[in-house]
Amino acid sequence: MNCESCRNSVSAVLDGEPPEFPEAEVDAHLETCAACRAFQAEAGEMTRYLRVRLVTPTPDLTAAVLARVPRRDRVRGALRGALAVTAVIQILLALAQMLGFVGVHGHGSHSGMTAHLFNESTAWNLALGVGMLWASWRDRTAGGVLPMLSAFVAALAGFSVHDLIVGAATVERVASHALLLVGLGLLFAVHRRGGGGPAPADAGHDGGSGTTGDGSASEPAPDQSPPHLRPTAHHRAA
Structure with a gap:
């Protein structure tokens, strides 16, 4: 040696x-x-x-980090609360419309088709209120309610402008739809604050290609069983 x-x-x-x-x-x-x-x-x-050897002293950032978390939670909670209040008001208006306390003047004398359209409007108002209330409780579902409410408000805005021009609706009646516009804004804010996107994938995965960010092959997790593989071709016995 x-x-x-x-x-x-x-x-x-x-x-x-x-x-x-x-x-x-x-x-x-x-x-x-x-x-x-x-x-x-x-x-x-x-x-x-x-x-x-002694550990080099580092600044303690615990207080600074914890000070920001409650603030975000307060804003998020306030938005969800405002959306819940808006949803409850929307549901109450729909119920009042359903029970006949709120409606179109002279509704009873209109044709059956007009009555059916009125009932459809009542059902839509109730469904939108329930959807906003659900999104205020489970804020991660706000992204699913958002496209439906956005399309409804956009179509309703176009019809309202047309009805105002031709005199088919009053300004007071059109202004009653402002609650849906407020709900749409709150729903969008809750979606942004609540992180309504899908859960992030594991870091380094590239769409299931089996490679990490640096191009090397990734290994399956120890507790993850390999996927079941199906044959790519079937051969019929002679």
């Missing part, structure tokens, strides 16, 4: 790794080589210094 092999073995033992040569041979060389004993002492002292 030469000095280089002895020092490699000494370093391996200090690092908790198996030595290159048996310890008996390393100890025998150390008894006859003062330079390797000095190397062992210096390496051991350096290893102890690195393992027990």
